[in-house]
Amino acid sequence: xxxxxxxxxxxxxxxxxxxxxxxxxxxxxxxxxxxxxxxxxxxxxxxxxxxxxxxxxxxxxxxxxxxxxxxxxxxxxxxxxxxxxxxxxxxxxxxxxxxxxxxxxxxxxxxxxxxxxxxxxxxxxxxxxxxxxxxxxxxxxxxxxxxxxxxxxxxxxxxxxxxxxxxxxxxxxxxxxxxxxxxxxxxxxxxxxxxxxxxxxxxxxxxxxxxxxxxxxxxxxxxxxxxxxxxxxxxxxxxxxxxxxxxxxxxxxxxxxxxxxxxxxxxxxxxxxxxxxxxxxxxxxxxxxxxxxxxxxxxxxxxxxxxxxxxxxxxxxxxx
Numbered sequence: 001x002x003x004x005x006x007x008x009x010x011x012x013x014x015x016x017x018x019x020x021x022x023x024x025x026x027x028x029x030x031x032x033x034x035x036x037x038x039x040x041x042x043x044x045x046x047x048x049x050x051x052x053x054x055x056x057x058x059x060x061x062x063x064x065x066x067x068x069x070x071x072x073x074x075x076x077x078x079x080x081x082x083x084x085x086x087x088x089x090x091x092x093x094x095x096x097x098x099x100x101x102x103x104x105x106x107x108x109x110x111x112x113x114x115x116x117x118x119x120x121x122x123x124x125x126x127x128x129x130x131x132x133x134x135x136x137x138x139x140x141x142x143x144x145x146x147x148x149x150x151x152x153x154x155x156x157x158x159x160x161x162x163x164x165x166x167x168x169x170x171x172x173x174x175x176x177x178x179x180x181x182x183x184x185x186x187x188x189x190x191x192x193x194x195x196x197x198x199x200x201x202x203x204x205x206x207x208x209x210x211x212x213x214x215x216x217x218x219x220x221x222x223x224x225x226x227x228x229x230x231x232x233x234x235x236x237x238x239x240x241x242x243x244x245x246x247x248x249x250x251x252x253x254x255x256x257x258x259x260x261x262x263x264x265x266x267x268x269x270x271x272x273x274x275x276x277x278x279x280x281x282x283x284x285x286x287x288x289x290x291x292x293x294x295x296x297x298x299x300x301x302x303x304x305x306x307x308x309x310x311x312x313x314x315x316x317x318x319x320x
Contacts, residue, residue, distance in 0.1 A: 073105030197289030
């Protein structure tokens with residue numbers, strides 16, 4: 001299993017994120033996955049810089065680290081033709097190290113453009129059209145498209161890398177797997193469900209693809225401090241994506257999680273100074289069939305240097 005590090009834009013400012021990416025490469029992580037948010041989940045996280053500016057800087061500041069978005073919604077804040085342009089540019093800047101991770105989005109981020117928040121079926125319809133447009137532009141040449149939700153009128157990407165940008169798509173159940181496995185190069189999911197991986201492979205045409213998971217951890221020499229920080233900043237995580245996709249902002253997430261206890265969070269997120277619980281959690285993804293796993297170290301930039309030291313000396317060797 002390849003191990004990645006998450007550039008969590010919700011908890012860290014842009015300059016510090018670039019520093020985190022450099023440190024992740026030096027520590028030995030295989031890839032960096034960058035979240036793409038307009039708002040943090042909770043006010044306690046406190047950040048939300050523009051992911052694509054960060055990725056451009058990271059592409060120049062690193063030399064081997066693979067990059068990806070986990071994930072970008074190409075349907076409301078961003079028109080698909082603009083997402084294709086951004087992805088093609090980052091692929092050039094990174095010299096072929098970039099994967100475009102896509103998803104149907106969350107109300108938290110997409111509501112800000114004032115277009116409302118459609119039903120999940122409409123969100124998937126929009127995503128399917130967006131993937132067609134982005135893929136068509138990656139093919140090169142002039143591209144025109146007329147769909148139910150989007151149009152592209154004589155669009156063309158004037159700067160394309162010889163290495164085509166792979167597209168990874170986030171899924172959560174059999175319906176999304178059936179719809180998007182045939183048109184994606186990789187799968188993204190946040191739960192270690194073996195059925196997702198099996199269904200993805202069944203629906204794919206061609207060789208097996210990457211299946212990328214994500215695991216939050218709260219490393220700290222003081223386990224009590226690790227648990228408190230995980231509760232403060234990540235108590236929303238256990239609500240599940242059917243809930244998390246619908247809530248409109250940090251205040252709503254705060255209200256929805258007001259009765260979540262520290263012990264509830266610690267039961268679902270590895271906390272403390274030891275590699276063992278993180279390895280055990282990662283094994284669940286490996287056994288389910290995931291090929292890649294992006295770790296999230298909960299906490300702002302002040303929490304990352306010691307985690308990187310721990311990752312280099314103990315965690316990454318243990319995981320591998």
